[in-house]
Amino acid sequence: MTGSGSAQKPGSQEPPALDPYLEGCPTRRVLDRIGDRWTVLIVGALAEGPRRFTEIRRQVAGISQKMLTQTLRGLEQDGLVTRTVYAEVPPRVEYELTEAGSTLREPLKALEQWSIDHFGDIERSWAAFDERGSA
Template sequence: MPQEGTFMTLSDIDFPTPSQGDDCKMVREILDLVGDKWTLYIIATLKDGPVRFNELRRRIDGISQRMLTINLRGLERDGLVKRTLFPTIPPRVDYELTDVGRTLLAPVMALVMWADSNRKNIQHARGRYDAC
Protein backbone atom coordinates (compact mmCIF):
# COMPACT_ATOMS: atom_id res chain seq x y z
CA MET A 1 0.00 0.00 0.00
CA PRO A 2 1.21 3.56 -0.64
CA GLN A 3 2.26 5.75 2.24
CA GLU A 4 -0.20 8.23 3.70
CA GLY A 5 -0.52 11.32 1.51
CA THR A 6 0.54 9.52 -1.69
CA PHE A 7 -1.60 8.37 -4.58
CA MET A 8 -2.35 4.74 -5.34
CA THR A 9 -0.96 3.50 -8.64
CA LEU A 10 -1.80 0.41 -10.67
CA SER A 11 1.30 -1.29 -9.26
CA ASP A 12 -0.21 -0.92 -5.76
CA ILE A 13 -3.25 -3.02 -6.71
CA ASP A 14 -3.13 -6.81 -6.42
CA PHE A 15 -4.87 -7.78 -9.67
CA PRO A 16 -6.05 -11.37 -10.01
CA THR A 17 -4.04 -13.25 -12.63
CA PRO A 18 -5.25 -15.97 -15.00
CA SER A 19 -3.38 -18.50 -12.86
CA GLN A 20 -5.77 -17.70 -10.00
CA GLY A 21 -8.49 -19.57 -11.92
CA ASP A 22 -11.91 -19.05 -10.35
CA ASP A 23 -10.97 -15.71 -8.72
CA CYS A 24 -9.90 -14.25 -12.05
CA LYS A 25 -12.97 -15.66 -13.82
CA MET A 26 -15.32 -14.17 -11.20
CA VAL A 27 -13.68 -10.74 -11.44
CA ARG A 28 -13.99 -10.86 -15.25
CA GLU A 29 -17.68 -11.78 -14.98
CA ILE A 30 -18.34 -8.91 -12.56
CA LEU A 31 -16.47 -6.44 -14.77
CA ASP A 32 -18.39 -7.67 -17.82
CA LEU A 33 -21.66 -7.03 -15.99
CA VAL A 34 -20.65 -3.63 -14.62
CA GLY A 35 -19.04 -2.59 -17.89
CA ASP A 36 -22.16 -3.33 -19.91
CA LYS A 37 -23.62 -0.11 -21.31
CA TRP A 38 -27.13 -0.87 -20.06
CA THR A 39 -25.90 -1.67 -16.55
CA LEU A 40 -24.26 1.74 -16.32
CA TYR A 41 -27.51 3.44 -17.32
CA ILE A 42 -29.57 1.32 -14.94
CA ILE A 43 -27.27 2.02 -11.97
CA ALA A 44 -27.24 5.75 -12.76
CA THR A 45 -31.03 5.82 -13.18
CA LEU A 46 -31.59 4.10 -9.83
CA LYS A 47 -29.27 6.46 -7.94
CA ASP A 48 -32.12 8.51 -6.46
CA GLY A 49 -34.21 5.61 -5.19
CA PRO A 50 -36.81 3.06 -6.31
CA VAL A 51 -38.13 3.27 -9.87
CA ARG A 52 -40.90 1.31 -11.56
CA PHE A 53 -39.99 -0.92 -14.49
CA ASN A 54 -41.80 1.16 -17.13
CA GLU A 55 -40.35 4.39 -15.75
CA LEU A 56 -36.86 2.86 -15.97
CA ARG A 57 -37.55 1.92 -19.57
CA ARG A 58 -38.73 5.46 -20.39
CA ARG A 59 -35.67 7.03 -18.75
CA ILE A 60 -33.14 4.79 -20.53
CA ASP A 61 -33.27 5.82 -24.16
CA GLY A 62 -32.93 2.94 -26.60
CA ILE A 63 -33.26 -0.01 -24.22
CA SER A 64 -35.80 -2.65 -25.16
CA GLN A 65 -38.10 -4.29 -22.64
CA ARG A 66 -36.22 -7.57 -23.14
CA MET A 67 -32.76 -6.03 -22.55
CA LEU A 68 -33.97 -4.18 -19.47
CA THR A 69 -35.45 -7.39 -18.07
CA ILE A 70 -32.27 -9.38 -18.75
CA ASN A 71 -30.04 -6.75 -17.19
CA LEU A 72 -32.26 -6.26 -14.15
CA ARG A 73 -32.34 -10.02 -13.55
CA GLY A 74 -28.55 -10.15 -13.72
CA LEU A 75 -28.18 -7.22 -11.33
CA GLU A 76 -30.73 -8.77 -8.97
CA ARG A 77 -28.95 -12.14 -9.11
CA ASP A 78 -25.66 -10.48 -8.20
CA GLY A 79 -27.24 -8.59 -5.30
CA LEU A 80 -26.88 -5.12 -6.79
CA VAL A 81 -30.56 -4.42 -7.40
CA LYS A 82 -33.60 -5.29 -5.30
CA ARG A 83 -36.93 -6.07 -6.96
CA THR A 84 -40.12 -5.39 -5.01
CA LEU A 85 -43.44 -6.73 -6.29
CA PHE A 86 -46.58 -5.01 -5.01
CA PRO A 87 -49.72 -7.20 -5.18
CA THR A 88 -51.91 -4.66 -6.94
CA ILE A 89 -53.91 -4.91 -10.14
CA PRO A 90 -52.07 -4.48 -12.40
CA PRO A 91 -48.96 -5.65 -10.46
CA ARG A 92 -46.48 -2.93 -9.62
CA VAL A 93 -42.77 -3.71 -9.63
CA ASP A 94 -40.13 -1.35 -8.26
CA TYR A 95 -36.37 -1.66 -8.60
CA GLU A 96 -33.80 -0.07 -6.35
CA LEU A 97 -30.12 -0.37 -5.59
CA THR A 98 -29.09 -2.57 -2.69
CA ASP A 99 -26.38 -1.46 -0.25
CA VAL A 100 -23.81 -3.23 -2.44
CA GLY A 101 -25.34 -1.65 -5.55
CA ARG A 102 -25.02 1.80 -3.99
CA THR A 103 -21.27 1.22 -3.59
CA LEU A 104 -21.14 1.18 -7.40
CA LEU A 105 -22.51 4.70 -7.69
CA ALA A 106 -19.21 6.52 -7.12
CA PRO A 107 -17.18 4.53 -9.68
CA VAL A 108 -20.04 4.46 -12.21
CA MET A 109 -20.70 8.18 -11.92
CA ALA A 110 -16.94 8.87 -12.11
CA LEU A 111 -16.82 6.87 -15.34
CA VAL A 112 -19.86 8.71 -16.73
CA MET A 113 -18.31 12.09 -15.83
CA TRP A 114 -14.97 11.02 -17.36
CA ALA A 115 -16.73 9.98 -20.59
CA ASP A 116 -18.65 13.25 -20.73
CA SER A 117 -15.60 15.42 -20.12
CA ASN A 118 -13.49 13.52 -22.67
CA ARG A 119 -16.04 12.94 -25.42
CA LYS A 120 -14.81 15.83 -27.58
CA ASN A 121 -11.17 14.73 -27.27
CA ILE A 122 -12.14 11.18 -28.20
CA GLN A 123 -14.31 12.41 -31.07
CA HIS A 124 -11.36 14.45 -32.43
CA ALA A 125 -8.98 11.49 -32.02
CA ARG A 126 -11.40 9.24 -33.92
CA GLY A 127 -11.66 11.81 -36.69
CA ARG A 128 -7.85 12.05 -36.99
CA TYR A 129 -7.50 8.27 -36.96
CA ASP A 130 -10.28 7.71 -39.50
CA ALA A 131 -8.78 10.36 -41.82
CA CYS A 132 -5.56 8.34 -42.20
Protein backbone atom coordinates in the same frame (compact mmCIF):
# COMPACT_ATOMS: atom_id res chain seq x y z
CA MET B 1 -1.48 -4.56 -10.41
CA THR B 2 -1.79 -8.34 -10.13
CA GLY B 3 -1.73 -10.57 -7.08
CA SER B 4 1.20 -12.70 -5.93
CA GLY B 5 -0.06 -15.77 -7.76
CA SER B 6 1.13 -17.97 -4.88
CA ALA B 7 -0.22 -21.49 -4.82
CA GLN B 8 -2.66 -22.53 -2.15
CA LYS B 9 -1.28 -24.97 0.44
CA PRO B 10 -2.85 -28.47 0.34
CA GLY B 11 -5.67 -28.71 2.87
CA SER B 12 -5.79 -24.94 3.30
CA GLN B 13 -9.23 -23.45 3.91
CA GLU B 14 -8.28 -20.06 2.48
CA PRO B 15 -10.00 -19.18 -0.78
CA PRO B 16 -7.63 -18.58 -3.68
CA ALA B 17 -6.59 -14.96 -4.18
CA LEU B 18 -8.82 -13.07 -6.59
CA ASP B 19 -6.93 -11.52 -9.48
CA PRO B 20 -8.95 -10.28 -12.48
CA TYR B 21 -5.80 -10.35 -14.61
CA LEU B 22 -5.74 -14.15 -14.36
CA GLU B 23 -7.78 -16.17 -16.82
CA GLY B 24 -10.75 -17.81 -15.15
CA CYS B 25 -10.86 -15.43 -12.18
CA PRO B 26 -14.52 -15.07 -11.15
CA THR B 27 -14.08 -11.32 -10.68
CA ARG B 28 -14.07 -11.01 -14.47
CA ARG B 29 -17.76 -11.85 -14.43
CA VAL B 30 -18.32 -8.96 -12.02
CA LEU B 31 -16.27 -6.63 -14.23
CA ASP B 32 -18.31 -7.72 -17.26
CA ARG B 33 -21.49 -6.76 -15.43
CA ILE B 34 -20.40 -3.39 -14.05
CA GLY B 35 -18.53 -2.43 -17.22
CA ASP B 36 -21.62 -2.89 -19.37
CA ARG B 37 -23.09 0.38 -20.68
CA TRP B 38 -26.63 -0.62 -19.73
CA THR B 39 -25.55 -1.36 -16.16
CA VAL B 40 -23.92 2.05 -15.88
CA LEU B 41 -27.10 3.76 -17.05
CA ILE B 42 -29.52 1.61 -15.04
CA VAL B 43 -27.56 2.12 -11.82
CA GLY B 44 -27.66 5.84 -12.57
CA ALA B 45 -31.41 5.70 -13.15
CA LEU B 46 -31.91 3.92 -9.82
CA ALA B 47 -29.64 6.31 -7.88
CA GLU B 48 -32.54 8.49 -6.76
CA GLY B 49 -34.58 5.60 -5.41
CA PRO B 50 -36.95 2.83 -6.48
CA ARG B 51 -38.24 2.90 -10.05
CA ARG B 52 -40.77 0.93 -12.02
CA PHE B 53 -39.67 -0.87 -15.18
CA THR B 54 -41.34 1.68 -17.46
CA GLU B 55 -39.73 4.58 -15.59
CA ILE B 56 -36.29 3.05 -16.04
CA ARG B 57 -36.95 2.36 -19.71
CA ARG B 58 -38.11 5.95 -20.25
CA GLN B 59 -35.01 7.36 -18.52
CA VAL B 60 -32.55 5.04 -20.30
CA ALA B 61 -33.44 6.05 -23.85
CA GLY B 62 -32.71 3.46 -26.50
CA ILE B 63 -32.68 0.36 -24.31
CA SER B 64 -34.94 -2.41 -25.54
CA GLN B 65 -37.41 -4.14 -23.26
CA LYS B 66 -35.45 -7.38 -23.65
CA MET B 67 -32.11 -5.77 -22.76
CA LEU B 68 -33.58 -3.94 -19.78
CA THR B 69 -35.12 -7.18 -18.51
CA GLN B 70 -31.85 -9.11 -18.97
CA THR B 71 -29.76 -6.43 -17.30
CA LEU B 72 -32.13 -6.04 -14.34
CA ARG B 73 -32.19 -9.83 -13.85
CA GLY B 74 -28.39 -9.94 -13.91
CA LEU B 75 -28.12 -7.08 -11.43
CA GLU B 76 -30.64 -8.85 -9.19
CA GLN B 77 -28.72 -12.12 -9.47
CA ASP B 78 -25.52 -10.29 -8.49
CA GLY B 79 -27.22 -8.75 -5.45
CA LEU B 80 -26.97 -5.19 -6.77
CA VAL B 81 -30.70 -4.60 -7.34
CA THR B 82 -33.81 -5.80 -5.55
CA ARG B 83 -37.11 -6.46 -7.28
CA THR B 84 -40.23 -5.93 -5.21
CA VAL B 85 -43.66 -7.07 -6.41
CA TYR B 86 -46.63 -5.36 -4.77
CA ALA B 87 -49.90 -7.29 -4.51
CA GLU B 88 -52.05 -4.83 -6.42
CA VAL B 89 -54.23 -5.07 -9.48
CA PRO B 90 -52.45 -4.73 -11.80
CA PRO B 91 -49.32 -5.88 -9.97
CA ARG B 92 -46.74 -3.16 -9.38
CA VAL B 93 -43.04 -4.04 -9.59
CA GLU B 94 -40.24 -1.76 -8.43
CA TYR B 95 -36.48 -2.04 -8.73
CA GLU B 96 -34.08 -0.53 -6.24
CA LEU B 97 -30.34 -0.55 -5.63
CA THR B 98 -29.20 -2.72 -2.74
CA GLU B 99 -26.56 -1.46 -0.33
CA ALA B 100 -23.88 -3.05 -2.53
CA GLY B 101 -25.48 -1.58 -5.65
CA SER B 102 -25.49 1.87 -4.05
CA THR B 103 -21.72 1.67 -3.54
CA LEU B 104 -21.36 1.39 -7.33
CA ARG B 105 -23.05 4.72 -7.93
CA GLU B 106 -20.01 6.90 -7.22
CA PRO B 107 -17.49 5.07 -9.47
CA LEU B 108 -20.04 4.68 -12.27
CA LYS B 109 -21.00 8.36 -12.02
CA ALA B 110 -17.29 9.15 -12.38
CA LEU B 111 -17.23 7.09 -15.61
CA GLU B 112 -20.29 8.93 -16.90
CA GLN B 113 -18.65 12.28 -16.17
CA TRP B 114 -15.35 11.17 -17.70
CA SER B 115 -17.16 10.26 -20.93
CA ILE B 116 -18.76 13.71 -21.03
CA ASP B 117 -15.54 15.56 -20.16
CA HIS B 118 -13.41 13.72 -22.73
CA PHE B 119 -15.92 13.23 -25.53
CA GLY B 120 -14.55 16.11 -27.63
CA ASP B 121 -11.02 14.67 -27.56
CA ILE B 122 -12.28 11.20 -28.41
CA GLU B 123 -14.47 12.49 -31.21
CA ARG B 124 -11.44 14.28 -32.73
CA SER B 125 -9.44 11.05 -32.44
CA TRP B 126 -12.19 9.15 -34.26
CA ALA B 127 -12.12 11.67 -37.09
CA ALA B 128 -8.31 11.61 -37.33
CA PHE B 129 -8.28 7.80 -37.32
CA ASP B 130 -10.93 7.67 -40.05
CA GLU B 131 -8.92 10.18 -42.12
CA ARG B 132 -5.77 8.06 -41.85
CA GLY B 133 -7.70 4.95 -42.83
CA SER B 134 -9.09 6.51 -46.01
CA ALA B 135 -5.79 8.07 -47.10
